[in-house]
Structures are given as C-alpha cells and as structure tokens.
Amino acid sequence: MAVFTFGAGVQWSEAYDAARQHSRVIVGASSRSVGAAGGWFAGGGHGIMAPNYGLGTPNSPV
Amino acid sequence: MTADGDHVIANPYRNEDLFWALRGGGGGTWGVVTSVTYKTHPSTPLSSAILSVNSTNADSTQNILAEIIRLTPSLVEQGYGGYCGIVAGQIVLFVTSPNVTAEETQATFLPFFEFAAAQPGISVENYTVVYQDFWSWYETLFVASGEVVGMPAEMSSWLLPKDIIETDQPGDLAAELLRITSVFGYL
Numbered sequence: 001m002a003v004f005t006f007g008a009g010v011q012w013s014e015a016y017d018a019a020r021q022h023s024r025v026i027v028g029a030s031s032r033s034v035g036a037a038g039g040w041f042a043g044g045g046h047g048i049m050a051p052n053y054g055l056g057t058p059n060s061p062v
Numbered sequence: 063m064t065a066d067g068d069h070v071i072a073n074p075y076r077n078e079d080l081f082w083a084l085r086g087g088g089g090g091t092w093g094v095v096t097s098v099t100y101k102t103h104p105s106t107p108l109s110s111a112i113l114s115v116n117s118t119n120a121d122s123t124q125n126i127l128a129e130i131i132r133l134t135p136s137l138v139e140q141g142y143g144g145y146c147g148i149v150a151g152q153i154v155l156f157v158t159s160p161n162v163t164a165e166e167t168q169a170t171f172l173p174f175f176e177f178a179a180a181q182p183g184i185s186v187e188n189y190t191v192v193y194q195d196f197w198s199w200y201e202t203l204f205v206a207s208g209e210v211v212g213m214p215a216e217m218s219s220w221l222l223p224k225d226i227i228e229t230d231q232p233g234d235l236a237a238e239l240l241r242i243t244s245v246f247g248y249l
Contacts, residue, residue: 005099013205020197024102025160030145030204037098043219044086048143049103049196052160057085059101 006036025049027059064093108193109167110158111142113175117151119183120240126153126178128236133174135224140170148239148249158199164192 002024006015013032019025027049029040045056053059063069064080072081083092117123130146130153137157144157159167167190175188193199227235243249 002102003099004102005097007097008095013200016197016200019102020105020195022102023105023195025105025196026100026102028100030200031209032204036100037095039088039090041098042084042086042088042091042095046219048145048158049160051138051143052141053101053103056100060085060098 008035008037010036012036012040025053027053027056029056063096069096105195105197106160108158108160108196108199109162109164109190110144110156110193110199111167111171111188111190113153113155113171113178113186113188115153115178115184115186117153117181117184119181122181122184123151123153124233124236124240125181126184127239128232129174129177130155131227131232131235133170135227137170138224140166148243149247150243156203158193160196164190167192 002022004015004019004024004026011032012028012030012034015026015028015036027045027047028034028036029045029047034040041056041060045059047056050056070077070080072078072084074081080092084095115123115126117126127148137159141159141161142157143159144155147154162170171188171190175186178184178186178188193202222235239249
C-alpha cells in the first residue's frame with residue numbers, strides 16, 4: 001500500500017503537491033494552510049474526496 | 063507525544079485506545095501529534111458541477127436550497143463531495159466526484175440547473191467541468207484563488223444523517239438552514 005507520512009507543520013497544499021508528483025491522491029482538507037498532521041485529522045477529517053475514500057480518520061494512520 | 067512526555071506510536075496494533083481516541087477526539091486532547099501516516103489513492107479525473115445564485119426572492123432561495131438538499135443523498139452515492147455556502151441571498155454550490163463522467167455529471171445537474179434558472183428574482187451561473195486530476199481541481203479553486211484559510215465566523219460541525227434528509231421535507235430543512243443563516247450570517 002502506498003502511504004505518505006507527514007510531520008507536524010506540513011500544510012495540505014504541500015502534502016497535495018508531494019502526492020501529485022507520485023500521481024497519488026490523499027483525503028485532506030481544502031484550505032491551503034490547514035495542517036496535514038494536526039487538528040483536521042483529530043477533528044474527524046472532512047474532505048471532498050471523503051464520499052469515495054472515507055473521512056481522513058479511516059485513512060490514517062495505516 | 064503524551065502528557066507524561068513519552069513519544070509513542072499509536073495505530074491499530076500499538077496503543078490502540080489512544081489511536082481510537084485521536085481519530086476524531088479533538089486537537090490536542092490526547093497529546094501532541096508529531097506525524098501522521100495516510101493511505102493514498104490513485105489519481106483520477108474529477109467531474110465537477112458549480113452553481114452560483116444571487117437571489118432577491120426568499121421563496122426562490124428556499125426552493126433552490128431545498129432542491130440541493132433533496133439531491134444530496136444521491137450526489138453522495140455518486141461520490142460527489144464539496145461545499146455549499148449560503149449568505150444573504152447568495153448560494154454557491156461546488157461539488158466534484160472521481161467516479162463519474164462528464165456526461166453523467168451533465169445528466170445529473172442539467173435538470174437542477176434548469177429548475178434553478180426557472181425561479182423568479184434570481185441571477186444564476188452554472189456549469190460542469192472535468193479536471194484532469196485532483197491537483198488541477200485544487201490548484202484552480204484553492205491555490206490560484208489566493209485563499210489561505212479562515213473567515214470571520216465561528217465554525218461548528220454537524221453531521222446530518224441520511225434518513226433526516228430523506229424522511230423530512232427538504233423544504234423544512236432548507237427553511238431552518240436559512241433561518242440560521244439569517245441569525246449568524248453564513249452557513
């Protein structure tokens with residue numbers, strides 16, 4: 001399974017930019033400066049890809 | 063990092079209780095998360111629909127919002143995710159799905175677009191578009207726009223069960239959401 005590990009401080013725009021360079025998609029937030037390893041995930045992890053792939057929390061950690 | 067200073071790994075096999083609590087338990091409640099590992103998914107095209115309404119007719123606003131609510135369960139089943147913003151006579155809807163074709167998006171949304179356009183006292187813009195991948199969608203809507211994060215509003219989060227939408231009248235829910243909007247300004 002292809003996974004990404006993000007340290008605290010990585011923002012979703014940076015996470016998506018990293019993922020696209022490997023032609024992968026991650027369920028994440030929309031606004032650019034939301035932290036990829038922060039409260040977004042701890043709050044449940046809503047995102048536009050969630051209806052297909054699940055909320056952020058079932059997508060983490062694997 | 064837990065409150066007693068231990069740096070631990072939490073996953074389905076190690077510190078399972080902490081792992082369970084972290085996933086939705088609120089930021090900072092159980093410790094400091096120093097890194098997270100996420101699954102990834104293959105890159106696919108995204109098919110999108112966008113609607114923007116300016117309304118001077120309260121009935122038209124409610125009718126359009128009720129129709130969005132009525133459509134929502136089937137949109138979710140088709141894999142659409144997105145946003146619907148309501149503020150002072152304006153409704154903006156943008157949704158996108160990796161699982162449908164441009165033709166399917168048009169077939170789903172054209173009747174709704176026609177319904178919206180037929181309402182009195184409104185101006186409306188709408189279109190469907192396919193983005194070649196998630197990044198194209200993201201870059202267009204969130205990077206090129208200069209949007210960073212936040213708005214002058216208190217955020218909250220409610221999940222509406224599907225049966226509420228399917229068994230209650232969409233018009234009643236639309237009226238209540240518009241009432242909330244009239245008090246708090248933005249939804």
